Structures are given as C-alpha cells and as structure tokens.
Amino acid sequence: MIQLENVSKRFPGGQEALSDLSLTVDKGEMVFVTGHSGAGKSTLLRLIALIERPTSGQVIVDGQNTRRVRRRKIPKYRREIGMVFQDHKLLYDRPVFDNVALPLVIAGVGHRDAGRRVRAALDQVGLLHKERRQPETLSAGEQQRVGIARAIVTRPKLLIADEPTGNLDPDLSLEVMRIFRRFNEVGVTLLVASHDIALIDKLGCRRIALEDGRLQASPREEEEWL
C-alpha cells in the first residue's frame, strides 16, 4: 500500500528530516511509526499526504507514484486517503455533523446518501447522539473521534494518523486505538505515528522506529533506552 524507496527530505536551511529511508506497508496492515519528536514521523506522513514533496527518492501510495501527482491533482489524491491529526483540525463554526460531512460535500455526494454515511461514521466512533453539537462543547477525546469519523466517512483504503492520541489520557487513547483496530479488521490500511510505546505494545502491531530520519537498527534498543 505504501512504499518508500530511498526517500530523503531536506528542508530549506539544510536540516534533513528523512535520509535515504526505505520501507513498505502492505495492504491491510496496521503499522505504527515511532520515534522522538524530530525523528521524521510527521514528515513521513506529510510526504504521503503530499503536503510535502521528497527531495529525492520515491513515495508510492496504492500503486501511484506521488511524484507523478500534479499539483492540480493533489485534491483528488487526498480524497482517497483518510487523515487524522493530533489537533483534530475540526471546523469550529459548524456542528459535528457538518464537520464529518465535509469530505462528502467536497466529493459531491448527494444529500441523502451523505446523511446516511455521516451517521454510519459517527456511529462507529460512538458519537451518533452528538451530531448536532458544536465541536468546542465536546471533550478532547470526543473531538478526536469526530476527526476520525471525518477521516473514514469516505471509506478510504488508507488511513494515516499523526499522533492521534497525543493530547489524550491513556483510557481515551486506548479507545481511539480500538476504533483504529476495528477499521483495520475490515481491511483498512493504517499508518499511525505515535510515541506511546506502551500503548502500541498492547495492540501488538508492527512498529517502524525512526531515529534522525532513518530506520532505527533495532526497535528493542529504543525501548530499553526509554
């Protein structure tokens, strides 16, 4: 599903966020990317979301080389990927329902169809009864679940999440991860950046550990170091 070949990303100013990184995430896999802040987790996800372009190397997502996705085609490309953010990135001027419906509105899904899909997505994150609420009246955990509902409402095959539990306490974090797990069970590929090693071990998924923009030789060492 995701394939990185010798990817480097150098920012103007010289610092290298990723250097010569190669990795593969198979279809239907649920993979965590770990590492300290600055290790390149976010940059990796941003390359996949085409918020950034690699300085060199190839990023291939669902058989499509992102290098060949032109600027004008980026919106269409992004619509195929579900994205979850640490700060939720909800729109606070409209209720939960409208937030979740936004990707469907962008895709031009009909009104009735959209309503059905939005409710199905909210049901999956357990927020069906809060569809008319304004996002700021919800707790952080609930806001994050709204963000997840928005990411999955278009039924993407790939879901990427950048520190989705970064602002949540352990119980809420586990709840969010369980939701992810359920998507994974029905075939969604997930790539989740997180530094919460204990939580990841509980889920027993594959881990890709980054350190200074490279694959860490052995993830175990990092754990001991922590």
Add this chain to the structure above:
Amino acid sequence: MAVTRHADAVAPVRSSGPVSTWFARHASSAVGALGRLARHPFSSAMIILVIGVTLALPAAINVIVKNVQAISGGWDNALDFSVFLQQDTSEDEAAALASLIEQRADVESVEFISAATALAEFREQSGFGAALDQLPDNPLPHTLVVRPSAGNTSASMVLLQEELANLPEAEYVQVDTEWVQRFHAILDIVRQAIAIGAALLGIAIVVIIGNTIRLDIENRRDEIEVTKLIGASNAFVRRPFLWTGFWYGLFGGLMALALVWYGLYLLEAPVSRLAGLYQSNIAIASMSVAEAAGIVGIGVFLGLAGSWFTAARHMRRIEPR
C-alpha cells in the same frame, strides 16, 4: 455491530450526476455566502452602500444628460442647413439634387425653394417689389433647406455640413445656429467624461470588493487549509468567495437603483414647477428597464471580477502546512 455496518458500507464514494452536483454545490455556496453576509449586517451594509453610491453616481449623471438631451432635442429644428446653389444650376437639376440629398440616412427631409419662389417671397415680405422689377434677371439662387435626422451627433452634423458644402452645385451652406452645435458638443464631452469616470469608479468597486474578500479569506484561512487538507480543490474553496462577491455586486447594484430613483423622486416636484413656469409639460425621464438591469448587471459583474481576482490569487497561496 459497528464493524458489520462499516463492512457493508465499504462501497466507494459515488457522486451523483455531475450537473446536479454542480448545481447543488453552487446553491449551497450561494446560500452559505448570503448567510455569512447576514451574520455581519453592519459591515455588509457599509460595503453595499459604498458600492451603491459608487454605481449611482455615473448612473444619475447619465440620467441627467439623457434628460437634457431630450429637452435640447427640440432645438434641432433650428439646425436646418440652407444650401444656396450656384446661379447656373437649373431648376430640374436642383430638384434632382434635393431628392438625392433626401435619400441620405442622416437627412430627414429636404425642402426645395426655387429661385422664383424665393423672389416672390422676398417681393412680398420686403416691399421692394417695384425695385426688383427693374432687375434684368432673378439675382436669387435656388435654395435647399436640409433638415438633418434626429440621430445625428455634433460630429456627424459637421460632416454633413462639409459634404453639402462640397457639392459642385452648392455655392454656400449656412448654419445660423452654431450655439446649438456647441451645446451638443458640450453634452458629448460630458457623456465622454461620464464614461471615463464610470470606468474609474468601476475599478474602485473591483478594488473595494477585492479587499473585502481578501480580509474574509484571511479570517477563514484555517478553514481553507483544513478543507484543502482533506481534498478540496481550489475551485471548491474559491466558490463561496465568488458568491460573496456576487451578492455584494447584486445588492450594491440594487442600492444604486434605489438611490437614483429616490433622487429622481425628489427632483420631480421642482422640475414640474419649472415646467409649469414655461408652460411646458416636460417630465423627467427615468431609467428604462434595460438601463436599470444594466446597472445591476454591471454591479454583479464588478462583484464577481473583484472576488475572482482576489480569490484566485490567494487560494493558490494558502496551502496546508
């Protein structure tokens, strides 16, 4: 439970028909933009008022010029050309020339006054009858009184005069009423000045709306970024701003109409009093439906132009970080 529902809904996103989707998107953008204007009634009203006044100015002057022209149109009677023909022109030639000139598009009618008729008239009116009988032959030429058609501008009047003077049979062309021509020339200048002024004011409206939209875009920057992040195209994020510009232009145009009409309403009583003093029944001609629609149309066009330039430029710049 949720899992099975998810599985059965895994079908890919299917859009409804392109036309109905396009229409529905625009309808919701239009209503949304209108709602945002209504949420800030004071600032929206100020912008609409500015656009209204800016559009009303040239529109009002145009109405005034139109009315003055209608009044001065009655003076065109005084603008007949008297074409005195060469002495050696025969009466038949003169009559033929008269009907030839009458066929011109810029000529309404030609009256042929033969030398004999002119002499008879002169004899009657001057009282020199006996003296004239002493002359060996008629000293007066044949005369053509040419009345230009109403559609002439002062430039085409000058042209007509020159062409009449250049006829081989013509001895001399006389226009007594040059002051009317001067007046029309002034009106032409005024009309030209309105056109220039209106163009400048139009640019001002585009700038005003563009600046308003720019502020709007800055205020909603986060929203634009998030929307782009989840796959919105530039066209999608631009659409509500185009509608905002459309509404500003539409309401500004309607405001301009209201201002002009109210101004004409205020002028109605004094004008009819003045007309009464001249025992005339002139009334102010208001704007025609086409002119009114034109003003609103120009407002909408300028609104769309202002928002388009601004939105197109800024949307490309705002990318998710």
